[in-house]
């Protein structure tokens with residue numbers, strides 16, 4: 001399994017040739033490989049396993065770069081951080097940005113069609129191929145909640161069960177012993 005950060009163009013799942021793009025075929029509508037996404041989600045602080053992932057994007061070539069818009073819909077299996085129930089999260093991840101060629105030394109100017117790329121996420125591409133894997137991954141990771149919950153009103157694991165899972169749990173019958181202080185040697 002290659003690391004997502006070191007992936008070469010030829011290994012990319014989502015890439016588009018600038019030449020094709022200029023001819024006007026800038027549509028992507030397909031599944032995101034779950035193996036790859038699952039690996040990327042290991043960076044998450046809790047267990048998150050994608051069970052469905054699909055990307056829809058349209059790209060268009062402009063003088064200074066490539067404008068892209070679309071979204072990824074992703075279903076993630078995880079567990080509620082409070083009660084540990086298995087839950088599924090449906091994420092709708094915006095895939096918007098303006099991709100510019102790297103290393104051209106070109107100052108960015110506003111495109112003539114009134115777009116305001118300053119408002120868009122700026123990304124870079126090298127050579128004649130726009131690679132979108134990282135952008136897609138980042139957009140999805142950004143949508144993962146910090147603390148997944150089964151519901152807003154989740155009251156967590158029953159208190160008794162929680163107490164017993166704590167290391168400092170003391171059998172009430174032995175509680176008096178815990179208060180005895182032993183002399184230091």
Ligand SMILES: [Zn+2]
Pocket residue numbers: 080081082083084085149150151154155156
């Ligand atoms: Zn819960």
